[in-house]
Amino acid sequence: MKIYIVVPAYNEAKNIGQVLKDLGKTKLPVIVVDDGSKDKTYEVAKKHKVTLLRHRVNLGKGAALKTGFEAAFLKRADAVITMDSDGQHKISDLPQFIDKLKEEKYDIVFGSRDFSHKVPLVRSLGNQFALNLIRLLFGVSVSDLTCGFRGVTKKAYKKMKWESSGYAVETEMVIETGKRHLKYCEVPVETVYYDKVKGVTVLDAIHILFDVLRWRIAK
Amino acid sequence: MIIFLQLIAVSFSLVMIYFAVLHYQRGELEKIEIVSWVTIWLAVILMAIFPDFARKFSDEVLLTRLFDLMVVGGFVLVISMTARSYLKTKKMEKKLEEYVRKEALKNVKKSS
Numbered sequence: 001m002k003i004y005i006v007v008p009a010y011n012e013a014k015n016i017g018q019v020l021k022d023l024g025k026t027k028l029p030v031i032v033v034d035d036g037s038k039d040k041t042y043e044v045a046k047k048h049k050v051t052l053l054r055h056r057v058n059l060g061k062g063a064a065l066k067t068g069f070e071a072a073f074l075k076r077a078d079a080v081i082t083m084d085s086d087g088q089h090k091i092s093d094l095p096q097f098i099d100k101l102k103e104e105k106y107d108i109v110f111g112s113r114d115f116s117h118k119v120p121l122v123r124s125l126g127n128q129f130a131l132n133l134i135r136l137l138f139g140v141s142v143s144d145l146t147c148g149f150r151g152v153t154k155k156a157y158k159k160m161k162w163e164s165s166g167y168a169v170e171t172e173m174v175i176e177t178g179k180r181h182l183k184y185c186e187v188p189v190e191t192v193y194y195d196k197v198k199g200v201t202v203l204d205a206i207h208i209l210f211d212v213l214r215w216r217i218a219k
Numbered sequence: 220m221i222i223f224l225q226l227i228a229v230s231f232s233l234v235m236i237y238f239a240v241l242h243y244q245r246g247e248l249e250k251i252e253i254v255s256w257v258t259i260w261l262a263v264i265l266m267a268i269f270p271d272f273a274r275k276f277s278d279e280v281l282l283t284r285l286f287d288l289m290v291v292g293g294f295v296l297v298i299s300m301t302a303r304s305y306l307k308t309k310k311m312e313k314k315l316e317e318y319v320r321k322e323a324l325k326n327v328k329k330s331s
Contacts, residue, residue, distance in 0.1 A: 033323065053323040059316050067320045071327040165316055 001102050004077040005030045006068030008061050009085035013040040020048040022091045031071050035064040062169030084148040088191050096187040097151040107156035107182040110142050111149030111189040126205050137216045140178025146170045149189050156182050168208045228267035232260040
């Protein structure tokens, strides 16, 4: 099974170097999608042995992931593992995803953070509320809705094709998993938060909430 | 007082017609759009100058006051314009995303 790592990046010049250095040790092919960064993210990523793609303008995480996935499947990947570019995910957790994908029992492998410590309280509460809502509306049950550390097979990607271009993509992936009856599992992952202002903000969360209700009605 | 309000309404409508024509001349509005806008603002001018005529019409549609008719008309206009601009923005966003992503994937296709 050919597995690619896809790393969407936006203004991560400070952290992406270390992330790519760590990923280099895994010998897995890496695709970085620079989503219109205004800093030196592209230049830093260029120094590493990766496939580097660039969005001329910032489109959002969902669009960057879509570009990364399509590039991987053009390169004949069978599955993709997504990781954030801020270094919050540890490469030591990668083997769990690889093992689950190689078992070929699952279409999607969701990373699941331990919310009992280290995760900001607002995120933890927001995640809990959203999990219950998704369970209620779509009947799909995962323990972490917004973790960006995931493994997706080509078959699953072809089935779901998300419409979100921003941070709602992770939630939409979970919803699509339920709607398309994809087989999924979860693996525990370690997460370190370096930046409290990046990622899903409260405003993003409100937008996502409206999207969730819209998907329930119209999707 | 009424004449003062009428003057404001007429002046505002004339300014809006000027802007509509200006945007048309710059090529930012199509023929049908400029005709629609000028018609709307001319109607406002007519209603401001001849309120009795509009009042008769508002009685016909069971709206007791002329002001109510204008508020309802204004809401209809604003909601339809908001819906239209929302759809246009969505369409533009989608086109932009497609273009940017296609550009990004160009080299991958070449290298694979």
